[in-house]
Amino acid sequence: MSLRGFSKAVARLPHLVMSKSGYSSETTDPEYTDLEERFKLLDASARKLSEDSKKFKDALSSLLAHQESFAATLLEVYSPITPHLTSPVAADGESPMEARISSGSKSYKQTEPISLQAAQEFANFSQATRQFLLPDLETIERRLVAPSMDLVLLLDNVKKVIIKRGHKLLDYDRHREAVKKLKEKERSVSDEKSLGKAEIAFDQASREYNHINNLLKSELPVLLQLKAPFIDPCFQTLFWYQLKVHQVLSQAYGDLIKLPAFDVSLSAAVGFETKVAAQAALLDDLSLVYRNRKSVPSNNPLSPDYVAPGLPDTADASSPHKFQSPQHAEPPSYATSSQHQSVNSFKQLHGSYGSSIQHPPLERAYPETEDPSATFVTALYDYQAQADGDLSFMRDDRIELIERTADPNDWWTGRLRGATGIFPGNYVA
Known part of the structure; x- marks a missing residue:
């Protein structure tokens, strides 16, 4: 200005x-x-x-x-x-x-x-x-x-x-x-x-x-x-x-839609879901893309994943958590998980350390307020924890299901009475 x-x-x-x-x-x-x-x-x-x-x-x-x-x-x-x-x-x-x-x-x-x-x-x-x-x-x-x-x-x-x-x-x-x-x-x-x-x-x-x-x-x-x-x-x-x-x-x-790779008879959403479903089975076999897969055993004897060299492995290496589905009134057998193997191997190396420790007897859980959005399963048999991280329960207990696999003969994760742990999937329904 x-x-x-x-x-x-x-x-x-x-x-x-x-x-x-x-x-x-x-x-x-x-x-x-x-x-x-x-x-x-x-x-x-x-x-x-x-x-x-x-x-x-x-x-x-x-x-x-x-x-x-x-x-x-x-x-x-x-x-x-x-x-x-x-x-x-x-x-x-x-x-x-x-x-x-x-x-x-x-x-x-x-x-x-x-x-x-x-x-x-x-x-x-x-x-x-x-x-x-x-x-x-x-x-x-x-x-x-x-x-x-x-x-x-x-x-x-x-x-x-x-x-x-x-x-x-x-x-x-x-x-x-x-x-x-x-x-x-x-x-x-x-x-x-x-x-x-x-x-x-x-x-x-x-x-x-x-x-x-x-x-x-x-x-x-x-x-x-x-x-x-x-x-x-x-x-x-x-x-x-x-x-x-x-x-x-x-x-x-x-000109492109004439190629056999494009199926214009399906909508974009349906075509996408069809392609994804076809590859889902292949992805399930890749341990690289999922978390919580079984890790390599530790060489530290104090680690829960430790497996002593040369000791026999009582579980099937290809299926560490496989067991038979319940067919009778008696509890079915189940293979020990990698966590259980670690405890047994540690005992063999270091004697009966911890053998005097007794797990408390199972007690019937009092009814708890259930979350309506949660998924629950009912125990078919009594199960006593065999290692740290296991979940103990009695028959007819209602367990909140946190994580499960498609195979019932596997180890699932649940919560009961404020405690969270894994348990055999064929022990519940």
Whole structure:
């Protein structure tokens, strides 16, 4: 702000405060007020159009780039698994890479050919689509983004005129009030001189205000009428480019769905669940992807997982928690878990340490308040804890089930009387 502009702002400040407080009258023009409100709506819409057009262009560019990157990653995942760390001897007439592939095919289950073909076709489609549509992004910049930004700059110039009109209105009102006060009072010789100066200033302010006010009232309607013709070409560009993208993608995907890897007769949700269910059994056999799997026995004799070397293992190594389902009134037999084996091995190494310790007799549990959302099982037989971490119970006790497996001949986890532990799954129903 220049020094002259700052001086005018200081001179207008007292009248501005008085008018906002209601102590001074303010000139109003209903016709101009209506035009200004309509202009504000146009200005807000133009700025929104400029922001959205730029976002639209950036989104299309990102879509094409990320689609091609996704296709490349998908193709890498579906590529055949080869033992890169080994160098098998190549047969006669076979390259080292062919030797690796042939060697890997003997050790790994490879991707289904139809899936590998689908990944390759999708990668080709993504690359071709990006190369075809990328040049048109320049058209979006030239015919949509740039015109919308030009419209915003044009409206910024109009806003400067509107702000100037507000300043001229303040000058008009304050000089009018000054002349009015001098005319209403008994004037001295000095007051007559002041009145003459005030009338000259008021006349100048009136001419400046009326000029800019009439200019806006005559040209703002024309500008508002031109908003549709100005924005219409931008809208046409947006429509035709979206139509082109839709046609290109529809044609390409129409060719892709002919591949046997895609079953378009199923919905996306059903197809996903079908694929996941087919792999669930394979994932169940992987110890790497689940927690609470049996860990490697510790070499510390004081650890509960310790297993002494050379001692016979009473449990089946492949199924440490397998036992027969109950068929008779007598409690079924069950194999000792790895935790029980550790205790027995420790006793064999260190004598009868702890042999004098007696477990307290089982007592009938008093009825407890049950959580309606919890799952409970009923004990079929009495079970006395054989090692730390076991859960003791009596027949007909209701045990809150915390964790179970699909196999009833396994060890489950439950809670009873505030204690949590594992117990044979075939002892409950």
